[in-house]
Amino acid sequence: MSAYALELKNVRKSFGKSEIIRGANLAVPKGERFAIIGPNGAGKSTLFNLISGRFPVSSGEILLNGRSILGLKPFEINRNGLSRSFQITNIFHRLSVYENLRCAVLWSLGYKYSFWHRLGGLKDAHARAEAVLEQIGLKSRRNIAAGLLTYAEQRALEIGITIAGGADVILLDEPTAGMSRSESDAAVELIRKVTVGKTLLMVEHDMSVVFGLADKIAVVVYGEVIACDTPERVRGNPKVQEAYLGGHATAEA
Numbered sequence: 470m471s472a473y474a475l476e477l478k479n480v481r482k483s484f485g486k487s488e489i490i491r492g493a494n495l496a497v498p499k500g501e502r503f504a505i506i507g508p509n510g511a512g513k514s515t516l517f518n519l520i521s522g523r524f525p526v527s528s529g530e531i532l533l534n535g536r537s538i539l540g541l542k543p544f545e546i547n548r549n550g551l552s553r554s555f556q557i558t559n560i561f562h563r564l565s566v567y568e569n570l571r572c573a574v575l576w577s578l579g580y581k582y583s584f585w586h587r588l589g590g591l592k593d594a595h596a597r598a599e600a601v602l603e604q605i606g607l608k609s610r611r612n613i614a615a616g617l618l619t620y621a622e623q624r625a626l627e628i629g630i631t632i633a634g635g636a637d638v639i640l641l642d643e644p645t646a647g648m649s650r651s652e653s654d655a656a657v658e659l660i661r662k663v664t665v666g667k668t669l670l671m672v673e674h675d676m677s678v679v680f681g682l683a684d685k686i687a688v689v690v691y692g693e694v695i696a697c698d699t700p701e702r703v704r705g706n707p708k709v710q711e712a713y714l715g716g717h718a719t720a721e722a
């Protein structure tokens with residue numbers, strides 16, 4: 470078994486003539502929490518789209534738990550234990566909080582259970598949805614239409630949807646975007662709790678979230694991972710300070 474949950478080896482991606490990902494390398498050990506930081510347009514969300522199978526790579530290799538996932542469809546990668554959230558919320562606003570979670574569970578179970586096992590699958594899905602409700606602290610809101618939740622609650626539900634299928638590699642794209650300080654503090658605690666024992670990759674702009682949660686920070690600049698190290702060492706890295714943590718970071722924060 471590989472010690473790495475995820476490995477990117479010289480990954481490149483072009484859209485038309487513009488090369489957006491320009492030889493990205495990254496190795497994420499199992500059970501670690503990684504923050505991905507970098508200026509807007511650096512290619513962070515594109516990396517997530519490549520890892521989750523939404524776009525094919527132009528060249529290079531991506532390994533999940535030591536096995537290549539190139540050419541797999543997003544649901545197949547999900548079935549192999551990787552789940553991602555989106556920078557734009559993907560919640561069904563008219564469904565209840567509970568139904569949103571049950572849909573997410575069924576969606577991931579749907580590929581594991583044959584038709585004849587569905588009945589068992591439905592019971593599992595109910596129990597699993599209830600467990601996630603509890604974990605994300607929305608039990609008292611279970612029957613409310615998701616569209617009526619507060620913004621912070623919707624983001625918590627989004628995290629619940631991402632973990633509902635039981636994936637052990639979780640990708641979150643800017644989970645605290647648009648939150649107040651206290652909301653993002655609560656989100657950090659939630660993310661910490663639901664990712665215990667899992668591998669996390671999280672795109673994040675808020676440096677207090679990054680430094681509060683990440684075991685390692687990967688710095689993406691212009692389609693390359695220019696540094697990947699502990700928060701303290703990344704903070705002290707002159708290359709990073711020059712390329713990112715200097716003027717750019719403060720302009721964006």
Ligand code: ADP
Pocket residue numbers: 484489507508509510511512513514515516
């Ligand atoms: P980040 O998440 O780091 O802010 P993105 O990965 O969203 O950056 O975008 C990186 C660059 O790739 C941007 O210039 C963006 O316009 C371009 N890009 C992203 N997705 C596509 C696409 N589907 N087609 C063409 N260009 C894209």
Ligand code: MG
Pocket residue numbers: 513514515556642672
């Ligand atoms: Mg992005």
